[in-house]
Amino acid sequence: MKIVLLIPLVAIWTATNSWAQDRIYRCGNEYTNTVTESQAKNCQLISGGNVTVVQSHKPSAGRVPAATQPGQRVDAGDQRAKDSDSRLILESELKKAEARQAELLKEYNNGEPEKLGPEIRNHQKYLDRVAELKASINRNERDIDGIRRELSRVPSAAASSSSAAK
DSSP states (O other): OHHHHHHHHHHHHHHHHHHSOOOEEEETTEEEOOHHHHHHTTOEEEOSSOOOOOOOOOOOSSOOOGGGSTTOOOOHHHHHHHHHHHHHHHHHHHHHHHHHHHHHHHHHTTTOOOOOGGGTTOHHHHHHHHHHHHHHHHHHHHHHHHHHHHHHHSOOHHHHHHHHHO
């Protein structure tokens, strides 16, 4: 009875071993299992582990879109639309940052925020929170300054329409 069970197991084991790859060689960024090719290119044998090679998608030899070609000019209408979109995004980010700044300043309360429950017994926690609030306020001020600088670089809708009329 035991021999009858062993025969199918041995057959399965033999079949799976015959399907495995023998040896894999690495030739720079390429892999091969051809011995003659690996010897011709002085490839190194990879021992242990499996190798999975995924073919990359090669771009077609077609044209590159006009907007991405270097040296090409973008249509004035498209540029105005992009400027308008970027200005709207920056303005909304500025409003969010200013609202956050107002919340932080209110919580900071001129360096004396209200103590929370665990901070009544542990003064160091309170000091840590005050320092963290101050750092957050400074960081948010720098963010607001950066957004304002970016807004100054983006032409306004009135300026871009007047330059297009020239």
